[in-house]
Each structure stands twice: as C-alpha cells, then as structure tokens.
Amino acid sequence: MEAELNKVAVSPLVAAPRVLRPEAHVSVHTRHAAELRLYVVLITLIAVMFLSIVVSVSLGAIHIPVKAMFAAMLHQGSLTETQRTILFAIRLPRVLASSIVGAALAVSGLMFQGLFRNPMADPYIIGASGGAALGACIGIVFLSQISIFGFSATALLAFAGSVITMAVVYSLARARGRTSGVTLLLAGFAVGTMLSNSTYLFEIFDPNSTSGTRIVAAWLHGTIGVPEWTQLAITFCLFILSMLAAFPLMRRLNTLALGDEHAHQLGVRVETARIAIILAASLLTAIAVSLGGLISFAGLIIPHVARLLFGPDNVRLLPVTAVAGAIFLVVADTLARTLLAPSELPVGILMVFLGGPFFLYLLRKGKREYTL
C-alpha cells in the first residue's frame, strides 16, 4: 500500500536537455545598445547643462552677450566694468550655485526614494528640512552678521540642523538593532513638522520684525542667494565628495529594493549600507539647503522623471539624475529672476508650478521605456 503512494497527482516530467534559446544571445546585443544609449543621453545632458548655464548667465536686468562673455575669458576689455562685476561677482556664482543645488537635491532624492523603497520620499520628508529651517531661522534672527569661510551663520546652522535632525530621527526609529523604513519615515515626518513649525515662534519674538521674518520667509520658500566664491568652492568640493561616496552605494540601493531581509540574505550588511546612504544623502541635502534654502520639489521630481525614462537601475540613474537636476534648477532659477523682473520669485515656488504639471503629465501619460 505504501508503495502505491508514489503514484501521485503530479508526476515528475523528465527534465529535457535544454538548448540555449536565441533570446539569450539577443541580450548581449540589447545590453550594448542600452549602454550606448546611456552614454549618448549623458553627453547630450551635459552639453545642455553647459548651454543652460551660459544662457542663464547672459540673461538678466543687464544683458551680457554670450560672445563677449567668451571673449572676456581670453582677454580683458570686451566687457564694461559693470558687466564684469555682474558676471563674476553676482551672476556666475549664483548660476553655479543653482546647478549644485539642483544636482544635490536630485541625487539625495534618488537615494532617499531608493532607501525607503518609496517613490514619495524626498530629501525633506524625513525631517532634514525641519532641522535646516530651524537652524536657518536662528541664524537669520540672531546671528545674521557672522560668517565663517564665506559661509553665513545661517547656512552653517541649517547644515548642522539637518544633520543633527537626521541623527535624532535615526536613533528614534532604531529598535532592537534594526530600523524599519516606515518607522524612519514617520519619525522623520513628525520631528520635521515639529521643527519647521517651531520657526513660527521667531516671527512672534523677532525684535526687528520686518526684515528678519522676510528673510526667513524667503528662506522657507527657497531662494538661491549669491554665494561668495570661497563658499562655492567648498560646497563644490563637498558635493564631489558626497557623489564619490554615493557611487558605490548605488548597487546597494538596487539590492535594498528587494527588501531588508532579502538584501541581508544576499550578503549585504543592511544596517551599515543604510547608515552610509543616509549620511551621503543628508550631506547632499545640507549642501543644497546651505545654498538655496528649502526648495522642495526637485528632489522628488527629477529622480521620478529619470526613472520613467531610464528604468529603476540606480547605478545608471545616478549621473543622469545629477545632471538633469542641475539643468532643471538652473532653468528654474533663471526664470525666477527674469520672469517678473525687476521683482524676483522665490525659485522654490516657481519650482512647484514648473515641476508639478510636468510630473502629473508624465504620471497620466504612463509612458514607460524600460529598454535601458
């Protein structure tokens, strides 16, 4: 009777020898095509970035012709003294700052979205914004005259605020040696909201209520100021440093997309990887905040658009996102200061109206190209 047990509903089929299907060879071909397409897109994007920077610098209340600008690089005298001052002391630093802000926001958005496995995560939702806003307010209201290495106290305090907030949020979300992504998001949301709303108190107690609160308001809406060259150089070095740190973490982000447990199962030190990703992304957020205040949309939208066009592979998305973010913010900031000239829109507000409809359009269109 027991022997009959082996005759069962599903009988094993004999495993036929399998011949490699033609599709397997096609993959090599498509892989090369995909790589080529990535390079073409990247080179095009970099060219567009330089073009947008040049055009942005030439536009403004005082027009600086592009031709004269390039001539000025080679020999003196092709620009008037006023044009020279505007070009090198005001416009170029500001445009370069906006490109760094855009790239930093976009890449930190990419990292936070990947880390939290949530397409709605952005550099600010996990609390960095609240901390930065509070730090900036303290700087604006009490320490507006102080600056170190070209950084205003405002920028430094914003920087410290976002990093300290991240540390607090992370330790709050950590339990039994583990951190869950959802807890982290919620803790960040709660802490960030408390901190950013506490800035309201400064408006009440501000002795010089007209100028201070207006600067605070501009800060909270996101406005790219005119940085000094030293500040720009240091920020740029920090940006390059965090991009170098981000690069090897991209493959980790791909694996973490399968979930913490599966990533652990694949040999990833999940906790170490996560701390490294949070550090790099917070540093990028702080860089952006110190130059441009709270610009909330670029970090959400750029990684999304890049993902819709190039698929979710973070290794490929990193350079594309950085360059696209730079272009996006250079264009947005140029529009912000020229559209309603001589008055100026906060770029953060313009960003919302520029990015929002585009994002909704992409979402509705459902255009998907996964070939890359």
Add this chain to the structure above:
Amino acid sequence: MKPLLNFDGVGFRYAERQILADVSFTLEEGSCTALIGPNGAGKTTLLRLGAGSLKPSSGSVLIESQPPAAMPHRLRSRLVALVPQQLDVPFDFTVNQIVEQGRTPYLGLLRGPGREDRIAVDRALEWTDTIHFRNRIFNELSGGERQRVKVALGLAQGAKLLLLDEPTQNLDIGRQSELIDLLHRLRGEGITILASIHDLHLVAGNFSSAHLLGPNHSLFSGTPAEVLTVGNLSKSFHFNPARNPLLYPHPFMHEGL
C-alpha cells in the same frame, strides 16, 4: 551522502512566544525535502534560521558544519539561498535586473557584474524558463512567472542549498506542476532543496523526504509515505484528510476512516 544542513535541538522564541522547540534534522546533499505543517507552525521561521536570517534561541544550526548566522555574509550567500514567499519590489525593475541582484555576493562595491556573472544570470534564467521574458517588468508578471523569477534569483546566487518558502502558493494546478518540474531539474543539477509546502498532493513522489511540524512543536520526519499518514495529518491539521479531494485518491485514505 554528506550532510549539508543540520538542525540540532533548535528552539526559537520571538517576543516571549515559543515558535520552534527542540527541532533536529539533517539534510543530506542532493536531497529534496518537503516541510509541511499547519499555518503558524513555524515553517517560515525554520527556513529563515536555515538561511542565517535569524539566530536560534537555543540549539545550533549548521551548514557544512558552520553556523550560517556567524559566517561571513558573502560566503553564506554563496552557499544558501532563501526564496521568499513574497517579494515586494518597488519601482519597475525588469526580471533581468532582479535576477542580477543574485550576484551581489560576488560583486565588490566598485566592481559591476562581469562575464561570469552574466553567464550565471543567463543560466538561472534558462533553468527556470524565464529567459524569454527577461526584459519584462517583474511587477507585471503573473503569479506563476513571478515564482519562477524568485527561484532564478536564488539560483543566480550559485547556492548549493535552496530554501523555498511555499513555492506553490497561489499557483494553479498547471503552474504547480511546472514548479515541481523545475525542482526536479534543479535536483538533477545537484542542488539540495528544502521547500515548505501546503499542497500535500505534491509531496509524495516529488520529494525524497518530508518533515511535518506538528502540534506542541513536534517534528515528524521520514519519507513522504511515512509522514503523510491519516493519523499524522489529522493530528497536525485538525481535519479529516478524506475531505480533501486531491488527497482522496491516495491509498492511505482507506486506512480505517
């Protein structure tokens, strides 16, 4: 036969709840074992212990005489792969991108997948018969296709021991037999298999041995024929096996019901 995975008096508690107690068994290399038991009996926990995702509260788990939870992460990942019940993937990763993640234990921080890794991925896709939809989006696949992609992910790890958590769950009878065929093929390639399974009609004839996690943390091991008796099943699952039409044609149904 060499022992590959060894549980010795393994117990596991989580938040004051005893989930497993005194579980002992040995998997021999090349064997294909079914893990059966009612919901909540601790099948998933047992598999996670085997994969080193959890550490036992008592007793020891050994893979090739080493505790997996204490092994270097990458070495462990090359030895044992766990195919989870559910794989939730945010964003639109393609099948190929998912299976490529199986090569993680072979890659450095800076070194991307090379020729060897691509061959391993192709082979995993080939064996699981998923290669013709390698460029499709994982989240848009049917349940049966996803199940095979998850197995491919485990295979890409190059593991000797494959732990599968309810691989036939939510599959229709045709897709179930496809998956069983796949297990046979893997066994033919020398891969040792431990699969938790609720579809008892698939166990006999397809698995070389079975472990039944019964009431009061008991573990009953043996050949499928020894384990799948009316007495054992009705005791563990609190039901009359004769009421299951798939089990009904089996001869053991007539054993004095």
